[in-house]
Amino acid sequence: MNDWRDDIFEVFQDHDIKQVYHVPDAGHSRLIEACQKSNSVRTMALTTEEEGIAIAAGAWLGGQRSAMLMQSSGVGNTINMVGLTKTLRFPFLTLITMRGDYGEFNSWQYPMGQGTPKVLEAMGMLLYSVDKAEDVKATVDAAARSAFHGGQSVAVLLRQKLIGIKTFGKK
C-alpha cells in the first residue's frame, strides 16, 4: 500500500490542482516536498494561513484549482477569510493536520484543535474526517469532488490518530 501522503498527491494530480499553499508542517512535510518537486504544481509557502484563502480566490478567478495545507492551530488565523469562499462562492479545498486531538501532549494545542471542527462548521465549511490510512485517498478524492464539481468550501481533517502522536521524546 502507498504511503497516505503519496495518495493525497495522486488525488491532487487527478483533480488537476495547480497551486498548493502551505505553512511548514511536520504532518504535511512529505506531501509538501512532493508538491515542491512536481513540475505541474506551483507550491507557495505562506507567512500566515489566511493568505492561502485569498490566493486560492485569485487562482480560481484565473481558472486554476488549488489546495491549502495547514495545521489545526492555523485554522483560527483564517476565519474571516473563510467567509470569502462563501461570499464569492468559489471551490475551496483545505487539508488540515489535527493537533490537540488524540493523545496530544502539548496543552497549548488543545484550544484550537478542539475548536477547529466547530469554527469551520460555524463558517459553513463542509467537513470530512479521516483517521485510517486506507481511507485517506477516497476521502480526499470525495472532498475534491465536493469542492471542484460541487462548488463547495471543503476541509478534510487528518486526525491525529492517523498522523501519529508527536512526543518530543517524552514517554
Added chain:
Amino acid sequence: MSQATLQRRPLVKKILAGADDNLLVIAGLGSSNWDITNAGDRPLNMPLWGAMGAPVGMGLGLAIAQPTKRVLVITGDGDMLMSLGSLATVAAQSPDNLAICVLDNEKFGETGNQATHTSPRNNGPTDSGAGTDLAMIAKGCGIADCSTVTEKAEVSQLVKDLRGKKGPIFRLVKVMVEKLEFVMPPQDGAHLKDRFRQALLGNP
C-alpha cells in the same frame, strides 16, 4: 498632517485609462473599490466589499494562474497594513506580471478617517501614527522594484510602470484625504466572480 497633493480619483482614472482584456484589476474594500468603479466598472475588475487583507494574495494567485495577463492590485494603506506578510509571499513567488499600487492617505477612510500607522508620529492625540513606510516594508520583504510617488510630475511614469513594467513591482502613492462620492459596483461577490471568469475564461 499629510502633505499629499495627489487626488486618488483622477489618478486611478489615469492608471486604468484604456484598460483592455489584458488588464486584470483587483481593488481593496472601501475607497479603492469606489475609485476603480469611478474609472468605469468592467467585468475584469474585482472590487472587494470586504475581506480586508485579501487583495495582494488574490492578485498573486491570479497572476500565477494567468501569466500572460497584467494583474494590477489597487488598495489602501489600511488594507495593506493588515497583510504585510503577503508582500513576502509575493516576493518569494516573484510573478513578473503583478503590480501592486497602494494609495496611502494615512487614514482608515471607511470608519471615519482615523490615523493609520503610516500617519506621522507626534501628530496630535488622535491623528498620530508611526510613520510606517510601506514601500520600505515591501522592499524589505524582497520585492526589488519599490518606490514612492508624491508629485504630479511622477504620475505618467507611475502609470507606465503599473501597466507594463516587469513585476513584481510595488508603488506607494501618497494621496490626499478627501470626502468623495461613493461610486459603487455590483455588490454580490458570486456575481462579480462569475462575470470576471466569464470575461476571462469564457465560462463562469
